[in-house]
């Protein structure tokens with residue numbers, strides 16, 4: 001798909017079919033994710049690919065019982081690697097860049113998934129500590145976003161956006 005079409009037609013999907021995600025598609029999505037820019041090219045993030053059903057269920061409970069996380073065949077958990085960024089950029093790396101690195105990687109993955117005909121929803125509402133325990137993250141990693149991945153079992157309507165003039169200032 002052309003980029004503009006992906007950007008304008010992608011929608012958050014919160015109902016997934018049980019159809020598995022093909023390994024080749026997942027590999028291509030992860031490869032696109034790995035081309036995302038990052039501060040100092042440090043790529044101060046890590047991603048967990050969660051296929052295990054029990055872990056997906058636990059993640060959905062950690063995400064305020066958002067059940068669609070358990071229904072999606074794959075959940076990607078993006079974590080900021082604060083220590084990696086802090087090593088070069090100190091507090092700004094720890095507080096800002098690591099989080100930005102993880103979220104732009106998630107954005108690339110989300111758009112790549114749409115290009116593969118797969119559905120996602122960016123999930124930011126979760127209990128950090130619970131997610132931390134489920135994925136067994138080492139110290140210094142902070143989960144910042146989860147991305148359930150699968151085939152859509154619904155066709156969500158168009159979502160509205162603020163008018164450009166409300167949010168863009170030309171100076």
Ligand SMILES: Cc1cc2nc3c(=O)[nH]c(=O)nc-3n(C[C@H](O)[C@H](O)[C@H](O)COP(=O)(O)O)c2cc1C
Nearest residue numbers: 010011012013014066121122123124125126156159
């Ligand atoms: C930072 C962030 C956090 C979000 N957290 C959640 C979430 O926890 N649960 C959910 O269902 N959707 C979540 N969303 C998805 C938004 O609700 C969705 O993108 C927005 O309503 C626009 O709809 P669209 O993606 O279909 O265009 C999140 C999106 C972002 C960017």
